[in-house]
Amino acid sequence: MYPISKILLTTAFSALVLSACISEDSDVSKPANANEADAGAKVEQLADKNSAETVVTESATPAAVEETPPVRPAFIEGQHYKVLSTELPTIAPAGQVEVAELFWYGCPHCYHLEPSMKAYIKEKAANVFFRQIPATLNPNWTVQAKAYYIGQILDSDGSKNIHDAIFAAIHEQRRKLNDDAAMERFFVSQGFTEEAVKQAAASMEVQAQVKTATDYSTASKATGVPTLIVAGKYLTSPTMAQGSAKLKRLLKFLAEKASK
Secondary structure, eight states: OOOHHHHHHHHHHHHHHHHHHHHHHSOTTSOSSHHHHHHHHHHHHHHHHHHHHHHHHHHHSOOOOOOOOOOOOSSOBTTTBEEOSSOOOOOOOTTOEEEEEEEOTTOHHHHHHHHHHHHHHHHSOTTEEEEEEEOOSSGGGHHHHHHHHHHHHHTTTOTTOHHHHHHHHHHTSOOOOOSHHHHHHHHHHTTOOHHHHHHHHTSHHHHHHHHHHHHHHHHHTOOSSSEEEETTTEEEOHHHHTSHHHHHHHHHHHHHHHHO
């Protein structure tokens, strides 16, 4: 026989083990009584209320609106071009916008710009009237300005490409075309008679055109060449436009601006 103390100890231990098993097997999500159930329901309701309030608060907060930075214009007055204080006369037909290039045959920059200007002439809008004006910013440039207009008379249809030939003679052949005699020899070398050259040079037409070019050069207040003037009021250059590619886009921009 077990002693009574042992029997009592064994009975207590068995009760403890049985209690632990039941606790492990029971559903812990179920409350032990109604009071606990009510308390649990209140906790869940409070949790649900707090969640709802949180959701409402978050949804009520307006989303941050990103500010779009201002668009910087492609071309800026005073940087890429300037507006002349006095508008220059133009010869463009009615409804067209004049783009004039002031150039000098002796200028290497004008020589290198020629391909871009030829491309521009092909690409320009139909309402753009392009013309070249030989600048006389220096009195010594007058001889070559005269040569430009002599060439227009002698090569009126452009079949001999006299304009290109003068550029090539100076910058490729290194010929000195700085006086009337040198210019006459050049035109004779292009297949024109000496008499035809002298007659063109002395014509009232050439003299009037050289004077007009001189007046235009002075009025433009240009300080160098090549210089482009749109509609007689917007002045720019390859340097101001930051390259010949941008210059073509700038000329388009200014021509559209002048059309408005």
